[in-house]
Amino acid sequence: MHEYSITQSLVQAVEEELEARGLGAAVQEVHLKLGLFSGAVKGPVEFYYEMLTKEGRLAGSKLMIEETPLVLCCKNCQAEWASEEPVFRCGKCESQNIEITGGREMTVDKIVFDDEES
């Protein structure tokens, strides 16, 4: 049920954003960037999104998830690479001084409204 609360706060955040900006048009799509290491899994998030938006401001909208890879950066030689799993050793200089610079994000990329042309 971990994804349930994540999705719930996502839906809330989007609703608040729409409210704050005074946007009244019906929402068609919510585009989300989901890092492979954000701690949330795509499938359950989609499932709960549908469940949580049966009514309310986001009713009928679709959640479009783009999964973003884990990005690692070597602090020794500044090499940067994307990875499916965390490998904490630099392929260039063998350093183990590695930092995660991407892949943990969960951000709303854009919101598409019904009256917008794509």
Ligand SMILES: [Zn+2]
């Ligand atoms: Zn390196």
